[in-house]
Structures are given as C-alpha cells and as structure tokens.
Amino acid sequence: MIYGFDGYDLPGTYALHPLSQVVVEAPERLARLVLQRARQHAALWLLPCLLLVVVWWRRAEARPEALRTALVCCAGSVAYFFLFVALSYYTTARLLLPLAAFLAIATAVVAGHLLLPRAPRLGWALVAVLLLAYGARQVSDVRPVLARVERHWQDSTILTTILRQSGLRDAREALVFDWDRFLVDESDLQPFYNFGFWNLLVERFREERPSPLPHLGSLEAFAAFLARQDVQFVVIPRRLRRFPALHPLQRWGGTIPGFRRVAVLREEIVFARLRDVASDTVPSPP
Numbered sequence: 001m002i003y004g005f006d007g008y009d010l011p012g013t014y015a016l017h018p019l020s021q022v023v024v025e026a027p028e029r030l031a032r033l034v035l036q037r038a039r040q041h042a043a044l045w046l047l048p049c050l051l052l053v054v055v056w057w058r059r060a061e062a063r064p065e066a067l068r069t070a071l072v073c074c075a076g077s078v079a080y081f082f083l084f085v086a087l088s089y090y091t092t093a094r095l096l097l098p099l100a101a102f103l104a105i106a107t108a109v110v111a112g113h114l115l116l117p118r119a120p121r122l123g124w125a126l127v128a129v130l131l132l133a134y135g136a137r138q139v140s141d142v143r144p145v146l147a148r149v150e151r152h153w154q155d156s157t158i159l160t161t162i163l164r165q166s167g168l169r170d171a172r173e174a175l176v177f178d179w180d181r182f183l184v185d186e187s188d189l190q191p192f193y194n195f196g197f198w199n200l201l202v203e204r205f206r207e208e209r210p211s212p213l214p215h216l217g218s219l220e221a222f223a224a225f226l227a228r229q230d231v232q233f234v235v236i237p238r239r240l241r242r243f244p245a246l247h248p249l250q251r252w253g254g255t256i257p258g259f260r261r262v263a264v265l266r267e268e269i270v271f272a273r274l275r276d277v278a279s280d281t282v283p284s285p286p
Contacts, residue, residue, distance in 0.1 A: 005089060007179070008195045008242065009213050019087075030087075037086040044085065044096075047103060048077035051110045058114040066113035073106035104131070152180040155267060160184045162263045163233055166272045174233035175212065175226065178268065181235070193231060216243045223257040226273075234259060234271040 005013045022030055038045060052074045059067060080099050088095055107130060160183050163174055171183045176192035183190045195213065199205045215225035222245070226234065234256060236249055248254040249269065255261050259271040 007197075009211070010195075010197050011200050012213075034082065034086040037088075037091075038082075041081070041085065041091065044099060044103075045078055045081045048074040048081075048106060051106050052078075054110050054114055062114050066109055070106055070109045070114065073102045073109065077102040077106060153184065155265070156181050156184050158265055159235065159268065159270070162265070162270055166233065166262050166270075168233060172209070173231060174235060175229075175231045176235040176268075177237055177240070178235070192235070193229070216245060218245045219248070219256055222246070223259070226256070227258065232273045235268050236271075238264070238267060238269055 051070065055062070055067065055070045055074065062070075077099055080102065085091060085095060085099065155178075159176075159181055163183075164185070168174060171186075171190040171192050174192045176194055179191075179194060179197065181192055181194075183192070193209055196205065196209060196211050199209075200211060210229070212222065212225055215221045236246060238250060240246055240250060249256065249271075253261075256271055259273055261269060262272045263270040
C-alpha cells in the first residue's frame with residue numbers, strides 16, 4: 001500500500017486510493033513496492049519457484065495426484081506473495097499464515113514424492129528440519145512482539161481498574177483512542193468503543209458505534225457526539241498529535257465539556273462524565 005493508512009479512518013483511507021486507481025496513476029511506485037517486498041522476503045517466493053523447477057524436472061516420474069498438488073501449492077504460493085504480501089503496508093503473522101501452509105504442503109510433496117519417492121521418510125525428515133529452522137528464527141523475531149503485548153496487557157489492566165472504580169459497567173461506555181485496550185476482567189476481552197477500524201465496513205456496527213472522526217473539530221462538537229452516543233468515559237493519549245481541538249486536554253486542567261479528569265496514566269488521560277463521578281477523589285493507578 002503505497003499511500004500508507006490512517007488508523008483513525010482506515011475505510012476512508014482505502015476509499016481514497018482504490019487499487020484500480022493506483023495501478024493507473026502510480027504504476028512505478030507500485031512496482032517499487034513489489035520489488036522492495038520481494039527483496040525483503042526473497043525466500044517466500046524463491047522457495048516455491050525452486051520447487052516448481054523440481055516439479056518440472058521430475059514430472060515424468062511423478063504420480064499425477066502428487067504433481068497436481070505440488071503445482072497448485074507452488075503456484076498458489078507465488079501468486080499469494082505477489083498479490084497480497086507484496087502489496088501490503090507491512091507483513092504480519094496472519095498475512096503470512098496461508099503462505100506458510102502452501103509452502104509446507106508443497107515442500108512435503110516435492111521432497112517425499114518427487115525427490116525421494118523410494119524413501120518418503122527422508123523427505124518428511126527434510127521438511128521437519130526446515131520447519132525447525134524456520135521456527136527457531138521466528139522465536140527470536142516474536143520476542144519483541146511478546147514484550148509489546150505484555151506492555152499492552154499491563155496498560156489495559158490498569159485502565160480496567162480505573163474505569164471500574166469510576167463506575168464503568170459496559171465496554172461500550174468508554175471511548176478509547178488506543179486500539180490495544182480491552183476490559184481484562186471479562187473472559188472474552190471486550191474492546192472499548194474506538195474508531196472502528198475495518199468494523200466500520202459492517203453496516204450494523206457502523207450504526208451502533210459511529211466514528212467520532214467527523215466531530216473532532218472542536219471540544220463542543222466532540223462533547224455533543226459523546227452525549228448522543230451515551231459515552232460515559234473518554235481515554236485519550238497523553239501525546240496526541242492529531243486533532244488540534246483536543247490538544248488542550250493534554251494540559252493539566254483541560255477537560256471535555258460535561259466531563260472531568262479522573263486519572264493520568266503512563267500513556268493516557270481518563271475522563272468521566274460528571275454525573276458518574278462519585279467523589280472529588282482522583283483514582284491513582286494501581
């Protein structure tokens with residue numbers, strides 16, 4: 001995705017630059033993105049291409065069903081990489097999961113039925129070795145991700161405690177700017193009311209939780225939107241560059257009309273509707 005995206009208005013971002021328009025207006029930028037991804041993840045498309053060479057080499061000796069499976073998985077891997085992975089803004093485990101499945105099946109079939117048809121166990125052993133090597137690399141890559149998830153969990157735990165102390169009954173009552181915040185005291189980890197992300201493409205969700213984006217031009221318009229949606233709590237980042245009308249909230253004493261500040265956390269500031277605050281005491285993070 002050559003134009004990036006707006007995390008507060010993801011559907012709108014994509015609507016501004018449909019792929020058909022990008023292909024016509026900026027084919028060279030699109031080609032550069034594909035080449036960049038191809039260099040970054042060369043093994044993901046070179047391996048199926050190499051397997052295709054092996055399939056072509058041993059095509060006369062292969063069983064028809066094994067040949068078809070290998071061809072479909074190898075061709076599917078290459079197509080998936082250049083149609084989805086190469087055009088993505090960044091790669092994620094979810095994005096690569098179908099590709100990993102294609103490659104695992106293709107490698108097993110080629111190694112077990114084409115390269116070593118009389119010793120299929122050696123083929124499977126080769127696949128196991130490759131998977132172990134890939135897994136070892138992923139373990140090192142996933143450590144910073146796990147650390148980030150742990151940090152998000154800690155922040156959500158503190159936020160849940162503060163909101164519950166202030167009277168929160170349902171996740172929808174709190175408008176939270178950060179995507180990675182959840183009610184951790186509920187088994188299904190209910191997300192708070194946020195900017196919707198891809199969920200806004202679902203009409204029913206869009207009607208229940210409309211985006212606040214059009215109403216962030218002033219604190220008064222934002223407060224009116226919150227009242228219409230019966231939002232009882234607002235949680236904004238302490239360092240919010242977007243939405244100049246909300247910048248006064250980051251200064252001590254700044255608040256939303258009809259709300260008051262109830263807590264200042266490590267990354268966020270929590271506001272509660274005035275009638276829901278039981279006392280003048282400001283809860284402290286646990």
